Each structure stands twice: as C-alpha cells, then as structure tokens.
Amino acid sequence: MPIVKTLHIVFMVSWFAGLFYLPRLFVYHAMAAADDRIGIERLKTMERKLYYGIMTPAAVLTIAFGVWLWLGYGFSGGWLHAKLGLVLVLVAFHLYLGHLMREFAHDRNRHGHVFYRWINEIPALPLLVAIVWLVVAKPF
Numbered sequence: 001m002p003i004v005k006t007l008h009i010v011f012m013v014s015w016f017a018g019l020f021y022l023p024r025l026f027v028y029h030a031m032a033a034a035d036d037r038i039g040i041e042r043l044k045t046m047e048r049k050l051y052y053g054i055m056t057p058a059a060v061l062t063i064a065f066g067v068w069l070w071l072g073y074g075f076s077g078g079w080l081h082a083k084l085g086l087v088l089v090l091v092a093f094h095l096y097l098g099h100l101m102r103e104f105a106h107d108r109n110r111h112g113h114v115f116y117r118w119i120n121e122i123p124a125l126p127l128l129v130a131i132v133w134l135v136v137a138k139p140f
C-alpha cells in the first residue's frame with residue numbers, strides 16, 4: 001500500500017500545482033495587450049500544455065490510485081464519502097478551467113484579471129484543506 005499511497009499523493013500535488021497555476025496564467029492572459037500577438041500565442045500554448053499535459057493526467061492518476069486505495073485496501077467511513085463529494089466539486093472546477101482555457105484559445109474571454117485573481121485561490125485552497133483534513137483526521 002505505501003507505493004500506491006505515495007503515487008496517490010504525488011499525482012495529487014501535481015494536480016493541485018496546475019489548479020493554482022492555470023488561473024495565474026489566465027490573469028496574465030486577461031491583462032495582455034490586444035496587439036501583443038506573440039505574448040498571447042505563448043500563453044495559449046502554456047495553458048494548453050499545462051491543462052492537457054500535466055493537470056488532466058495528474059487528475060486521472062490521483063483518482064485512479066485513490067480508488068485503488070479505497071477498493072483495494074478496504075477503506076470506508078463517512079470521511080471517505082465526504083471526501084468523494086469534495087473530489088466531485090474539484091473535478092467540476094477542473095473542467096470549468098478547461099472551458100475557460102478554450103474560451104481564451106478562441107479569443108472569446110469575457111472576464112477581467114480581477115475575476116481570475118479570485119479563482120486563483122477560491123475554490124482550490126479551501127477544497128485542498130478540507131480534503132486533506134478529512135483523510136488525515138477521519139473525523140467521522
């Protein structure tokens with residue numbers, strides 16, 4: 001089990017690194033001057049590679065190793081059900097970031113940089129704290 005849990009946590013860290021960094025790229029993208037085509041195309045490439053090359057594979061592997069821990073080692077309890085509920089919210093946030101990335105890729109962004117500064121912290125940070133607390137403390 002130690003290697004499964006290690007891989008679960010390593011991919012979780014990679015996933016969260018992307019969940020925090022992609023909105024930061026959106027802040028720079030929303031602030032970019034319209035005539036800075038080179039800068040805008042560079043941001044589009046970085047966003048696409050981060051989302052499809054790192055975040056999505058890390059999300060799939062975090063969940064795969066989590067399910068392996070859950071079903072392979074007989075974990076159960078209210079904490080796990082609450083955790084799974086929060087993971088669903090996390091997956092919805094991940095998919096929403098993918099939608100925003102595609103809007104930027106088609107130059108259809110409708111939000112200012114302040115909006116992206118907010119989603120840079122909320123909801124990833126409270127979700128991270130809540131999920132880790134549930135699995136470490138197992139309060140119920």
Ligand code: HEM
Pocket residue numbers: 005008009012062063065066067069070075084087090128131132135136
């Ligand atoms: C479907 C998704 C997931 C499932 C089924 C799942 C399930 C599990 C299980 C059964 C354990 C072992 C608990 C133990 O050893 O006491 C575990 C450990 C852990 N999970 Fe997940 N997990 C999932 C997603 C996540 C996510 C998204 C995070 C991100 C915050 C996360 C963070 C952790 C951490 C930090 C541990 C280690 C806890 C410890 O060693 O005490 N898990 N997970």
